[in-house]
Amino acid sequence: MTFKTHQTIAFAALVTVAVIYCPSDLKPATIGVSLVSNAVGALLPDIDQASNRLWDWLPGGNIWGKILKNMFGSHRSITHSILGLILIYMMVGWVFSRLFNPEYIDLIMATRALMIGYISHILADGLTEDGIPLLWPIKLRFGFPPIRSWRIKTGRWFEKWIILPIAVLYTIGLLAFNWKILMGMIG
Numbered sequence: 101m102t103f104k105t106h107q108t109i110a111f112a113a114l115v116t117v118a119v120i121y122c123p124s125d126l127k128p129a130t131i132g133v134s135l136v137s138n139a140v141g142a143l144l145p146d147i148d149q150a151s152n153r154l155w156d157w158l159p160g161g162n163i164w165g166k167i168l169k170n171m172f173g174s175h176r177s178i179t180h181s182i183l184g185l186i187l188i189y190m191m192v193g194w195v196f197s198r199l200f201n202p203e204y205i206d207l208i209m210a211t212r213a214l215m216i217g218y219i220s221h222i223l224a225d226g227l228t229e230d231g232i233p234l235l236w237p238i239k240l241r242f243g244f245p246p247i248r249s250w251r252i253k254t255g256r257w258f259e260k261w262i263i264l265p266i267a268v269l270y271t272i273g274l275l276a277f278n279w280k281i282l283m284g285m286i287g
């Protein structure tokens with residue numbers, strides 16, 4: 101799926117989880133960091149792709165993308181697997197604890213926001229033709245629907261004109277109907 105679709109679905113997933121679990125006393129700094137973490141999490145699984153937007157933010161980024169792509173083998177390998185998910189979770193916990201002061205930012209919330217973005221990316225990729233290698237290094241690929249030809253092609257009309265607009269409308273509706281609940285989470 102494209103960068104735009106992944107970002108939208110990740111944000112939709114974050115708001116959905118927030119509305120369901122209603123965390124309270126969130127500091128504005130935690131909310132800010134969580135929103136950015138969610139967006140980064142939505143892009144991280146494609147870190148092996150040279151075209152990843154994350155690389156645009158770094159000097160000489162594309163070179164790193166190409167090196168990582170060679171390291172990981174084909175696109176969609178370890179980063180789209182359960183093993184990758186566990187490794188990222190451990191790494192993020194380590195990085196966040198060094199990057200942020202827990203007095204101002206709730207590290208658990210920020211980590212969860214990133215993981216919601218990450219998991220939403222993997223699940224969304226499961227709707228595409230290529231599927232996802234959940235059990236990597238086992239080569240088996242999973243997808244929904246199970247029949248490959250029924251799944252969508254990345255960046256084509258179904259993603260652009262059906263999935264993305266539905267995700268946008270869903271998010272707007274969710275924000276509009278739960279605005280008060282969401283504002284009440286700020287402490």
Ligand SMILES: [Zn+2]
Nearest residue numbers: 101145146225
């Ligand atoms: Zn992907």
